[in-house]
Amino acid sequence: MTRVTQEPYETHEPYEMHGLHQTHEPYAPYAPYEMSEAHEPHETTPGTRADPPRRRERQRLDAALDRLTATLHGMTAHPDEAQCDCHWGSEEELALLKVPGRELDPDLLERTWRAPDWRDHPALLRRILPQFAAHLVDGRIEALFGMAEVGHCLARGKWQEWPEGQGAAVEEFLRAWWAWTLTEPEPPVPAHDVLTVCAEASGTPSPWLGMWQQFAGPVADRHLAEAVAEWEYDLLGDALPWAAWDRAEEKRRKLAAWLVRRAPDRLRAHGAPDELLHRVRLLGLEGEPRWTDPHWPGHRY
Known part of the structure; x- marks a missing residue:
């Protein structure tokens, strides 16, 4: 394993991640980056x-x-x-x-x-x-x-x-x-907390949601059901379920859109209750159609 030999405090060239050159001012928002090679879907059934x-x-x-x-x-x-x-x-x-x-x-x-x-x-x-x-x-x-x-x-x-x-x-x-x-x-x-760390550390939830999409099976799907149950209250109130360093609305939209598109089939396979499936469906609605829907859970904000 290569050891670092440079002095820790010299000025380094920015790390180029996957071809996207990082040239931010100190503490500026990080540009979203593409993950390297995607995994083939993994079955994660224990035993x-x-x-x-x-x-x-x-x-x-x-x-x-x-x-x-x-x-x-x-x-x-x-x-x-x-x-x-x-x-x-x-x-x-x-x-x-x-x-x-x-x-x-x-x-x-x-x-x-x-x-x-x-x-x-x-x-x-x-x-x-x-x-x-x-x-x-x-x-x-x-x-x-x-x-x-x-x-x-x-x-x-x-x-x-x-x-x-x-x-x-x-x-x-x-x-x-x-x-x-x-x-x-x-x-x-918990998976929802690890995703939070990764999304805030990198500046975007997209690559981590992309990885979740690649992992199939009961274990990953159970983690998804638990995450949806943890997040749905905030997301239905148009809030990101964690405190964002920056670009909270952009992250919320990406997370909600991914759940609407990718979560329902996996939640059904997991045997999630209908009420959780309806809450994901409601994320695809905005404004009055959402809160007047017969399956609106009655959340108050």
Whole structure:
């Protein structure tokens, strides 16, 4: 595995993702990007010969975590990084972020990824991401205000503008985590939360919904039914079901359109109740036709 040899703080050429050159100003919205090769549809029924895809995706995820660790080896926070010692933590804890490879205790890791005001957030994210990603996969990251917080942390790190090897390692981690979640019957982080992280980290839900479309079978369909049940109240009120970093209305429209187009057949195959199917159907209506429909659930906003 190639190790990073450049100094962490030199100015890098932006990472070119799938042919789309990222040239954003700091913290500008990321342009949607196309995922690389789509998976062939995967059957994800547990306890059958379909289990190999599940094992394969777990192996892929483990390899992605190893790649992230190797690629970001030696990264540290900026030498001049500072934080408030009254509200964030001590000078000794800050000093740990400037030492490569030292594992952070869970409390320090939490305070570090949550803080929105680092001087050099990309450098800070490179320092913590291998440990942060492993904790995410294991379900050890608690987001008080929803998993969109995690996606915002990644977005602030502008990982799509990192050098190619680093940016590709982050993308592969997100792809592998999402693919494994869709094949895992009881993932530590629910599928709807993983999609939220990926959508906010990349700036668009489209490639992640595209991956969901490629994974077929009872496990992925059950995750879809659970996600629809989680999202329908907000979506029927024309709101995105999570706090968006930017372009909330665009994300909402893409999510709702995908559900209207792709979810009904899979929900029926899963045996979802008729009321859930009607709520997806209602997403295809707007204004008065929606809330005067006989199957309007009576939501009040």
